Amino acid sequence: MEEEKQYVSGFEMDRVRLAHAYIPYQQYTDHYTPARALKQGTLYPELYMPYQPGPRGYY
Amino acid sequence: MDRNRRPGSPVNVEMLREIMQLNFAMIETVLFLNTHPTCRPVLDLHNEFASRFNKLVERYQERYGPIYASYENAEYPWMWIEEPWPWEIKY
Numbered sequence: 717m718e719e720e721k722q723y724v725s726g727f728e729m730d731r732v733r734l735a736h737a738y739i740p741y742q743q744y745t746d747h748y749t750p751a752r753a754l755k756q757g758t759l760y761p762e763l764y765m766p767y768q769p770g771p772r773g774y775y
Numbered sequence: 776m777d778r779n780r781r782p783g784s785p786v787n788v789e790m791l792r793e794i795m796q797l798n799f800a801m802i803e804t805v806l807f808l809n810t811h812p813t814c815r816p817v818l819d820l821h822n823e824f825a826s827r828f829n830k831l832v833e834r835y836q837e838r839y840g841p842i843y844a845s846y847e848n849a850e851y852p853w854m855w856i857e858e859p860w861p862w863e864i865k866y
Contacts (some may be wrong), residue, residue: 718848742811744817751793751796753799759803
């Protein structure tokens with residue numbers, strides 16, 4: 717019996733490499749005021765990345 | 776200072792908002808410091824936010840009653856149950 721392969725429709729799983737996640741190390745440069753931080757959801761400008769509405773929805 | 780507290784007397788929303796802002800900012804510095812323990816600027820920031828937060832909470836509780844049940848100067852009678860629940864406060 718063919719070896720149990722994990723198929724994602726239309727995707728050759730055996731030729732796909734596992735992902736290597738890389739997260740750059742955050743450097744502190746500046747910070748928002750507490751008022752703005754609470755509103756924006758982060759104290760650090762480099763982490764403020766709200767989803768933008770795009771043609772294919774939010775990304 | 777004596778507070779002639781009617782049950783469910785209004786809270787100070789402005790002060791509560793500032794307390795939330797300072798608390799949020801302080802926690803953000805904690806999260807950063809957990810991975811960057813040698814970053815002095817953020818450590819100084821943490822101590823500043825923590826200090827401002829503690830002072831404001833203390834001042835608030837003296838005037839408006841406990842935010843935390845651990846407040847040691849709760850006035851007679853116990854008002855805790857009369858206060859609006861956090862989700863009832865309109866910010």
